[in-house]
Amino acid sequence: MSQLQSLRGMVDLLPEQTRRWQAVEAVALEHFRCAGLDEIRTPLLEFTELFARGIGEGTDVVGKEMYTFLDRGERSCTLRPEGTASVVRAAMQHGLLSQGSQKLWYGGPMFRYERPQAGRQRQFHQIGVEFLGFCSPRSDAEAISLAWDLLSDLGIKGLKLEINSLGTVEDRNRFRAELVTWLEEHVDQLDADSQARLATNPLRILDSKDRDTQLLLKEAPTLMKALSKDSVTRFEEVLALLNTLQIPYQLNPRLVRGLDYYGHTAFEITSDQLGAQATVCGGGRYDGLIQQLGGPVTPAIGWALGMERLLLVISAAAQADPDGPAARLTAAKPLFVYVINRGEQAELQALAFARQLRGAGMAVELDGTSASFGKQFKRADRSGAQWAAVIGDEEAKTRQVRLKPLLGEGEECQFNWQDATTYLMEQR
Template identity: 70%
Template sequence: MSQLQSLRGMVDLLPEALQRWQAVEAVAREHFQRSGFGEIRTPLLETTDLFCRGIGAATDVVGKEMYSFQDRGDRSCTLRPEGTASVVRAALQHGLLSQGAQKLWYAGPMFRYERPQAGRQRQFHQIGVEWLGAESARSDVEVIALAWDLLARLGVGGLELELNSLGSSEDRQAYRAALVHWLEQRSEALDPDSQARLSTNPLRILDSKNKDTQALLKDAPTLADALSPESRQRFEAVQQGLTALEIPFRLNPRLVRGLDYYSHTAFEITSDRLGAQATVCGGGRYDGLIAQLGGATTPAIGWALGMERLLLVLEASAEVDPEGRAAGLVAASLPDVFIVNRGVQASAAALALARDLRGNGLVVVLDDSGSAFGKQFKRAHRRGARWALVLGDDEAERGELRLKPLQQSGEERCIRLDDREALVAILKSL
């Protein structure tokens, strides 16, 4: 019988890697709490119509990448491909917006049928924030600063903020018409994917990865040319706010977000730690989405970062700066104590000892193999424990144990087994 394997693009998170994830999530959770954002958790499975209406039927996500199926009630269901639409649906369903503006954050798995590659899987994980009811340019600045400061606090190096304005829906309609007219005259020079998008989602052509198409687009009309005076003024206010906070940015007139619900401010934060500029975080304003999903017209802004890509960037940042914050986050968590024990009496005493030490806040590994002390000491060194506590039946009969430092200099010593207060003080002393 063949061995079962996970589906392609569905990756197991093993304990060592998961420790790094949890360290990042802990920093993010504290960061959001300090800024007044409350956590929300939404179902992995939603009605397909939520994403068709929210993301846009013409997008690649809806057209090519969603995991959708009919359930036993003959309802079309989809594993969520992103977090924003679900958060908005939950806010509307539970009447949160009637209580005023909502600052929310989420974390969890998303699903898209894409070609798996480093930092991108078919089940991937995001951390994101949504500020529903936020209208001012200052709220744009605050949300961008929230992302920038989180990445800096995590120790991500080589950061760059790219900024653009998508304008109002009227601005985009005018720009879309001008762009389509310009591209139709040059459609034969476009790559096949861009030719297909010309009639469905022409703005997505702007971030085509095809080099020939990008060269052609250098002379294309820009969104900046189509912005109304009000949109220009708003975008200027966002830039002034970022400058006041000393957050550097670069204007990128070709930056568009891949989902239909975005408007006005759009941004991406990249890092050069993977050898090329890799997008770590992206987001923007989406003032039309809540109305599209059945609510009142309500302004909103948010962003999301991909955990898989972020962990790769953190590991690369740790290599550049082994003493920096990123290195501390991705470093393996090491036990304080490894209890080497063998024998009937020793095993019983070791179990009670381990329980007491854990109750005093120490991380304790209790060897349960019963193998020779030499093999247990090798395991203790491999685990990186700071101390080894040695208990054999002889020590148990005498009511003592041997205490051996593993990561620092010092002599092995004996200590009374029942003198837990002195033992804990020694183990926490270094």
């Protein structure tokens, strides 16, 4: 079609969808409020260098997925592909880190230049949290439980929390050397992708989906065995806390995650309702990132949750359980009064009357046509409103209004405006 349309992977959210989004966002906001988080909003556009240095040059995100361009001043700019780097940059730039530790949340669009598929778009939306300046295993468990409880509260079932420890930088360097040595002895048995990755990002080979490679990797050295004693102890403390909180998890030694800044705890929450892109929420600890970006040594942990995927899961949950909490989030827009009006004076009055009802907090639709009463009633009925308020020439003469319940059998009654407003407020 030659009609103007949105760019590939850029998706419009129509009213039916935005209602759900608002409901989900409201639940998330409430969880963040109760957990004492503050919101931070950062620009969508940053210097490319921020992501290159923060996320890692060797990652897929930086290597092939960024929306990067030169601005009019020849500076390389990039539409943010994720939130953490920007949040850390903003915290550093404004001295937040020297005001003590920070618990922040953010939300908004992210951009990754990829082929769209189920659960993946080029512009997508995340909400995420970042705990800056927290090092204890307790903060890991707190962050994870925040995500877990939020998802549970939304009525989503069948979620799986997978968790792993990537240890310290030293642990990983030691392990990487060990792994590369071992893999080089078996290069010929690796799939093509993994062979290429041997030079660029060997840890990611552990995550390969190739069946033969996976079989081979069963014999490979494991990260867990390469972890230092302290790292293991720390990880065990996190797991013990999850046990205490009764949050079920599954150890996944292959979970490496694609962003360089993660260390120690790394986790993902997945759903079986999503097809190939099953991760709803992913995160982990990034104790080295802030220093790497030129800030003070600051331990931190965070996660990000994909809104589009979350909404997909919620829709599935709503279908499975039409009376459950997920279904309530998808409810239709609640309209209370539909104002039917016809005639010159009546139409003027109707606008003022609708305004009065709206001022009292009611959701009011005003029929904007001068169609027959029959037509307007038909529309009122379809609007889903509970009440019809009728103002025609007869009512206009005495500044009155007739109220008729649209559901059930109730009688139609005539009131002056003030009594009508009071009456409707009592009916809510």
